[in-house]
Amino acid sequence: xxxxxxxxxxxxxxxxxxxxxxxxxxxxxxxxxxxxxxxxxxxxxxxxxxxxxxxxxxxxxxxxxxxxxxxxxxxxxxxxxxxxxxxxxxxxxxxxxxxxxxxxxxxxxxxxxxxxxxxxxxxxxxxxxxxxxxxxxxxxxxxxxxxxxxxxxxxxxxxxxxxxxxxxxxxxxxxxxxxxxxxxxxxxxxxxxxxxxxxxxxxxxxxxxxxxxxxxxxxxxxxxxxxxxxxxxxxxxxxxxxxxxxxxxxxxxxxxxxxxxxxxxxxxxxxxxxxxxxxxxxxxxxxxxxxxxxxxxxxxxxxxxxxxxxxxxxxxxxxxxxxxxxxxxxxxxxxxxxxxxxxxxxxxxxxxxxxxxxxxxxxxxxxxxxxxxxxxxxxxxxxxxxxxxxxxxxxxxxxxxxxxxxxxxxxxxxxxxxxxxxxxxxxxxxxxxxxxxxxxxxxxxxxxxxxxxxxxxxxxxx
Amino acid sequence: xxxxxxxxxxxxxxxxxxxxxxxxxxxxxxxxxxxxxxxxxxxxxxxxxxxxxxxxxxxxxxxxxxxxxxxxxxxxxxxxxxxxxxxxxxxxxxxxxxxxxxxxxxxxxxxxxxxxxxxxxxxxxxxxxxxxxxxxxxxxxxxxxxxxxxxxxxxxxxxxxxxxxxxxxxxxxxxxxxxxxxxxxxxxxxxxxxxxxxxxxxxxxxxxxxxxxxxxxxxxxxxxxxxxxxxxxxxxxxxxxxxxxxxxxxxxxxxxxxxxxxxxxxxxxxxxxxxxxxxxxxxxxxxxxxxxxxxxxxxxxxxxxxxxxxxxxxxxxxxxxxxxxxxxxxxxxxxxxxxxxxxxxxxxxxxxxxxxxxxxxxxxxxxxxxxxxxxxxxxxxxxxxxxxxxxxxx
Numbered sequence: 021x022x023x024x025x026x027x028x029x030x031x032x033x034x035x036x037x038x039x040x041x042x043x044x045x046x047x048x049x050x051x052x053x054x055x056x057x058x059x060x061x062x063x064x065x066x067x068x069x070x071x072x073x074x075x076x077x078x079x080x081x082x083x084x085x086x087x088x089x090x091x092x093x094x095x096x097x098x099x100x101x102x103x104x105x106x107x108x109x110x111x112x113x114x115x116x117x118x119x120x121x122x123x124x125x126x127x128x129x130x131x132x133x134x135x136x137x138x139x140x141x142x143x144x145x146x147x148x149x150x151x152x153x154x155x156x157x158x159x160x161x162x163x164x165x166x167x168x169x170x171x172x173x174x175x176x177x178x179x180x181x182x183x184x185x186x187x188x189x190x191x192x193x194x195x196x197x198x199x200x201x202x203x204x205x206x207x208x209x210x211x212x213x214x215x216x217x218x219x220x221x222x223x224x225x226x227x228x229x230x231x232x233x234x235x236x237x238x239x240x241x242x243x244x245x246x247x248x249x250x251x252x253x254x255x256x257x258x259x260x261x262x263x264x265x266x267x268x269x270x271x272x273x274x275x276x277x278x279x280x281x282x283x284x285x286x287x288x289x290x291x292x293x294x295x296x297x298x299x300x301x302x303x304x305x306x307x308x309x310x311x312x313x314x315x316x317x318x319x320x321x322x323x324x325x326x327x328x329x330x331x332x333x334x335x336x337x338x339x340x341x342x343x344x345x346x347x348x349x350x351x352x353x354x355x356x357x358x359x360x361x362x363x364x365x366x367x368x369x370x371x372x373x374x375x376x377x378x379x380x381x382x383x384x385x386x387x388x389x390x391x392x393x394x395x396x397x398x399x400x401x402x403x404x405x406x407x408x409x410x411x412x413x414x415x416x417x418x419x420x421x422x423x424x425x426x427x428x429x430x431x432x433x434x435x436x437x438x439x440x441x442x443x444x445x446x447x448x449x450x451x452x453x454x455x456x457x458x459x460x461x462x463x464x465x466x467x468x469x470x471x472x473x474x475x476x477x478x479x480x481x482x
Numbered sequence: 483x484x485x486x487x488x489x490x491x492x493x494x495x496x497x498x499x500x501x502x503x504x505x506x507x508x509x510x511x512x513x514x515x516x517x518x519x520x521x522x523x524x525x526x527x528x529x530x531x532x533x534x535x536x537x538x539x540x541x542x543x544x545x546x547x548x549x550x551x552x553x554x555x556x557x558x559x560x561x562x563x564x565x566x567x568x569x570x571x572x573x574x575x576x577x578x579x580x581x582x583x584x585x586x587x588x589x590x591x592x593x594x595x596x597x598x599x600x601x602x603x604x605x606x607x608x609x610x611x612x613x614x615x616x617x618x619x620x621x622x623x624x625x626x627x628x629x630x631x632x633x634x635x636x637x638x639x640x641x642x643x644x645x646x647x648x649x650x651x652x653x654x655x656x657x658x659x660x661x662x663x664x665x666x667x668x669x670x671x672x673x674x675x676x677x678x679x680x681x682x683x684x685x686x687x688x689x690x691x692x693x694x695x696x697x698x699x700x701x702x703x704x705x706x707x708x709x710x711x712x713x714x715x716x717x718x719x720x721x722x723x724x725x726x727x728x729x730x731x732x733x734x735x736x737x738x739x740x741x742x743x744x745x746x747x748x749x750x751x752x753x754x755x756x757x758x759x760x761x762x763x764x765x766x767x768x769x770x771x772x773x774x775x776x777x778x779x780x781x782x783x784x785x786x787x788x789x790x791x792x793x794x795x796x797x798x799x800x801x802x803x804x805x806x807x808x809x810x811x812x813x814x815x816x817x818x819x820x821x822x823x824x825x826x827x828x829x830x831x832x833x834x835x836x837x838x839x840x841x842x843x844x845x846x847x848x849x850x851x852x853x854x855x856x857x858x859x860x861x862x863x864x865x866x867x868x869x870x871x872x873x874x875x876x
Contacts, residue, residue, distance in 0.1 A: 054566070057730060062571065064563035067810040068545040068552075071527065083522040088529075088546040098524070105522045105594075137566040160732055196732055203732070246874030247700040277515070279619045279654065281661075357527065400619060400654050400663050425839065429874065477874040479839070 021046050021183070022072070022090065024117050027175045030074070031115035033099050035177050038107035039076035042115075043176040045314060046072045046090075047356040051168040052132060056144040058152075058161055064137075073356040074099060076106050080342055084359040117181040122318070126305045128187045128215035132167035135216045140165055143191065143224050150228030151195040157239065158232045159203075160196040165189075166211070174316035182316045188307065188461060189218050190450060193227050197235035204241075204424070206234025207409065211450040211461070213305045234391060234410050237422045244411060244426035244478030250386035251428065251471045252379045252414065257392050257449035259368050259466035262297060264397040265404040265432035270299075270324055270332075272339030272350070272362035273456060274399035281402035281433045285330050291436035293328040294372050301349065301365030307450040308365040308462040315351035315360055322348050324367075325436075336362040354458025361457045368465030372442025379441050379470040386414040387426060387476050395428075402432035405477070427477035435471060443468040483530065483548045489635050495557045498535040499575045501634035503767060505529050505809040507626065512594070514601035514621040529809030532556065533575060533634075536564040540573035540791075544810035572794045578637035581771045584755060584764045589627060589645035596673055597623045600649070607678060608653050611686035614693065619663065620652030623670075630767075638769040646760050647671070648858050649681065655689045664689030667857050669760050698873055705871040706829050709853055709864050716822065717861040719840050723752070723777050724815040725792035725801075734841055735783055743783045745847035747825065750778040752787060754802065754818040760858040765802065767813055772802035777820070781845075789815045817861060824864040825850035843868055 022030070027044060034042035049069040055062050071088035072095070083105045085098045100108070132140075144163045151161040168188045175181045190211025197204050208230040212218045253261060266282075274280040282290060291297075301319035303309050310319050315337050322332045335343060336351035339362055352363035380388075388411065395406030408426035412419045448465030485502050492500035511523040531544040534557075541560040545552065605618050627645035632638055647670040654663045666685035670676050707715070727733035735743060754763050754772035765771050768790050775785045788796070789804030792815050805816040829851040851865035 057569065060569040061567050062569045063542065063812050064566055065542045065544070065810075065812050066559055066563070067543070068547055069810070070546045081519060081521070083524075085524040087526045089526065094526075098526070101524055102522075105524075137562055141566050141568070160730060162732075203734070205732075246872055277617075277619065279617065357525065359521070359523065398663055401661050427874075475874055477872075479872045 021048060021171070021173045024119070024181060027181065028115050028117055030095055030099060031117070031175060031177050032112065033096070034074065034076055034103065035115060036109055036112035037076060037103040038078050038109060040079070041077040041177055043075045043174065043315070044072060045075070045356055046173040047170060049168065049170040049355070050133075051166070054140055054144065054165045056141070056148065056163045059145045059148045061141050061144065069355060071356040073359070074102060075359060076102050077338065078106050080338070081106065082338055082359065086356050113177070115177050116179055117175055118179050120180060120182040122311065125302060125311055126213050126309055130216040131169070131187070132189060132216055143219060146224035147191060147193050147228040150225030151193065151232040152228070154229050154232035155197070155236055157197045157199050157236060158195050159198045161228060161231075162194040163228070164192045166192070172314065174312070174314070176316065180316055182312055184311045186213065186310055187215050188213050189216060190307070191224065191227055193231040195228065195231035195235045197232065197239045199239055202239065204235050204238035206231045206236070206238065208234070209450065211307050213307055213309050237410055238424045241422040241424035244387070244408070244423035244476065246476055246478035248473050248475050250383050250414070251389060251474050251476065252386065252468060253389045253392065253466070253471065254468045255443070255445050255466055256447040257451070257464060258389060258468065259448070259464035260392045260395060260451065261404070261406055261428065261435070262369055262466055263364060263367055263453070263462070263464040264395045264406065265402065265430070265435055266297070267299070267364050267367045268397050268455070269399045269402055269432050270334055271364070271399070272333055272335040272343060275333050276339035276342040279400045281400070281431070282330060286333070288330060289328045290330045290433065291325050291328040292439050294442045295325055295328055295436060295439050296323070296370045297325040297368065298323055298370060299334055299350070299364050299367040303366050306366045306448070306463055310365070313349045313351045313360070314353045315347065317347055317349040317351070319365065320349045322350070334362045334364060336360055352457060352460050354460055358457040361455070363455060363457060363460055364453060364462050366448060366463035366465070368446065368448055368463070369442060369467065369469065371444045371446045371467050374441040374443050374470075376443050376445060376468055379443060379468055380414055380417045380419070383414045383417055387423070388412040388414050388419050389426070389428065397432065403430070404432060405429045423478070425479045429475040429477055435474060438472045438474065439469050440472045441470040484550070485633050487550065488553060491553050492534055492557060493635070495561065496536060497557070499635045501533040501575050501632065501638070503531040503533070503806070503809065504631045506629040509624065509626040511622055511624045512597050512601060514605055517602070517605070519598055531806070531809050532560065533813075534560055535573070535575060536561055539564040539567045541567070542812045571791060573791045574794070575634050575636055576638060576769050576790055579769070579771060581640065581765050583642070584762055589643070590672075591625065592647065592673060600673060604649065604651060604678060604682065607682045608651060608685060611682055612655065612690055614655040614657050614690060615653050615686065616656050617654040618651065619654050620650065620665070622650050624648045624650070632767070632769045634769070640765055640769050642763055642765070644761060644763070646858055649676070651681070651685055653685055653689050655693060657693045660693060662689055662692035664692065669858050700874050702870050703873050704848065704867065704869055705873065706851075706865055706867045709851070709855065709862070712863045712866055713859065713861060715840055716863045720817045720820060720861055723787050723817060725786040725788040725796055726815040728786055729792055729795045735786070738783045739786070741783060742781045743841070744778060744781045744844040746781040747847045747850050748778055748781050748844055749776065749823040750820065751776055751823060752803070752817050752820040756819040758856050759819040759860060760856060761860055762819065766804045767806045768800070768804040770800045770802045770804060772818070775801055787815050787817055789813055820861045821854060822850065822863040822866070824852050824854040826852050828852055829865050829867055843871065846870055
């Protein structure tokens with residue numbers, strides 16, 4: 021990382037321009053990926069990422085440059101390129117930095133590079149054993165252990181100098197079940213903003229077993245019928261529907277440009293009264309948590325929706341200017357190679373009052389989406405689609421036949437109004453979220469919810 | 483970076499062979515919004531990846547810090563990794579081979595003033611196309627260049643450069659309460675050659691064509707899937723041709739070589755050096771020469787894709803498809819410039835939402851359209867008319 025004096029020189033040079041704000045984001049990251057097929061380690065890849073991104077604002081205009089050559093000549097050339105783009109001047113302000121110290125909310129007990137390679141490999145062997153022991157129909161197990169330690173230092177022309185270290189670990193398991201020439205796969209991938217002590221809180225065999233369970237269910241699943249119907253979406257990764265269908269449309273990235281279905285709706289009812297939702301980047305050691313966002317502001321808990329009423333957007337510094345609102349510390353980016361923008365952290369619908377059984381009451385024919393797959397959304401129209409990784413028919417209030425090939429299709433604004441019951445079994449799951457500032461770790465989550473009507477895409481038209 | 487010094491240190495550390503892969507990416511991106519330059523991004527990133535054979539195991543590392551004082555740490559870390567690998571799969575670095583390099587294309591950097599004028603003009607033309615277009619929500623011009631080098635202790639010493647200019651625009655149109663968005667992208671070789679009116683027309687027709695769409699009743703219909711949507715689907719399933727996935731038994735084509743797997747109207751080709759594609763190469767990321775392969779011919783699965791590792795596992799030769807997803811990813815088997823061969827008919831397009839098994843879908847082809855368009859993609863399909871697809875609507 022650059023020292024304070026050097027940063028002051030660079031920021032002072034940045035401000036010899038028409039810019040009214042300048043920022044330097046430095047990153048030094050070590051990541052390690054260990055992959056296995058069945059109980060054999062196949063690949064190990066260790067990556068060191070090191071570079072800096074420099075950003076200048078003039079009103080609503082921004083220029084951004086990044087490089088992994090951080091010697092004085094390269095940095096000066098980069099800054100001059102940016103000054104010329106925004107309008108260079110001979111005069112400017114002298115920047116003086118003050119380091120901001122704080123208490124780390126996400127302490128790590130066991131750094132991944134203090135654990136032996138054998139012990140890490142053993143975790144993947146245990147994942148494989150958990151899957152293979154679930155059933156002899158499990159023919160292949162792919163697993164991946166991911167460890168990351170990202171050091172960042174952020175300094176800006178307002179005099180702020182602040183650092184953070186983010187440590188994350190995750191195991192991803194894919195189990196493949198085969199019977200009579202047909203193959204189905206199941207996935208499970210828990211993680212946390214923790215060191216290797218995370219594996220004292222989860223049992224590796226259970227990760228493999230859960231992936232195997234989903235594959236086995238799908239092996240004998242029938243084709244899902246299509247059409248509009250009531251749907252119960254279970255907790256945990258079920259929250260991806262809120263993340264995609266609503267969360268992205270509440271990011272200032274789209275709201276500030278009036279390119280969101282929820283633009284200009286603060287204080288209005290956008291969801292059924294049983295729905296409250298938060299984006300909380302402060303949860304200790306959660307997958308999507310940080311001490312500070314990637315613009316150097318302390319992470320916050322944002323109450324997005326309270327009893328159906330829109331109470332906050334997720335706002336970064338630049339979009340805050342466009343919206344005449346303060347940043348909500350939501351500026352995030354994958355790495356120094358991305359300019360930050362407003363992004364989610366740990367985003368979830370909060371607990372309701374319904375029991376799990378009440379969600380199914382009165383449903384003659386519907387779908388129970390126990391495990392969701394991936395999806396996407398168009399924030400401007402709010403239209404989304406998601407695959408259902410594990411689904412079952414609901415018939416006369418009961419969970420019955422497993423079904424495969426289901427997709428949920430709809431619009432975020434409509435779905436929020438159609439959530440009619442929220443259970444009390446909140447849980448969160450881990451995922452990677454892709455958007456303008458790259459791929460970042462986020463938690464999705466919710467208690468089980470019941471949606472009165474949604475279009476289910478399926479291959480059986482019974 | 484003194485590569486010879488690294489090679490010597492690797493040999494001293496006990497590596498049988500060692501390879502250095504480097505990729506230098508430079509980029510300028512101009513984004514326009516509401517009549518003015520919104521953002522300007524410039525970048526210069528050099529990534530370095532190492533592969534080495536140590537005690538018969540292939541080990542990987544990558545770094546953005548190649549200072550000489552990193553050498554001992556990187557090599558020590560790679561040796562530790564070798565001890566961890568328990569797979570019996572054979573791997574090797576490649577020997578030097580005769581490679582027919584692509585002819586050098588001169589890449590012209592456009593003047594920033596001309597680019598800004600183009601963006602201003604494009605925005606005005608989009609708004610002028612139809613009064614229902616109320617927002618140009620995305621408008622960028624990106625210039626990117628890449629230089630790739632591979633050198634190893636077996637004599638490979640290769641270098642290749644590429645560059646591309648791309649204009650991308652997105653717009654939103656409104657009629658009543660209904661809002662629809664569209665998107666268009668164009669590779670630009672020369673600013674003077676760009677047919678901006680045609681670009682804006684394609685974008686305008688894309689976004690306006692979605693307004694007033696009715697929701698069909700659920701059922702099974704003949705459906706045309708438009709080339710953009712089908713390209714996304716095809717790309718998502720393209721790993722089925724990977725020799726690595728087939729060898730592991732997790733590809734749906736795992737025991738289908740020389741069998742009819744799709745409709746006889748489907749032929750699939752992979753050619754990393756394809757002259758029509760924007761991102762071409764003469765060799766893969768292992769230094770193996772690329773070649774044109776017919777993966778599926780008239781519905782019959784004829785050939786799979788291989789890297790050196792998957793080829794060794796299946797006792798055959800690499801097809802030159804050992805590519806990295808990015809400089810810091812290990813080599814995998816990846817298609818590059820892969821397409822479904824277009825037909826001759828111009829299909830009349832209709833937009834629908836469909837569900838089904840992709841492999842079944844490709845068995846169910848009535849007509850392959852003639853509208854293949856590369857743009858900057860490396861996997862493309864034309865639009866295709868399918869006989870029977872499940873539609874979930876009302």
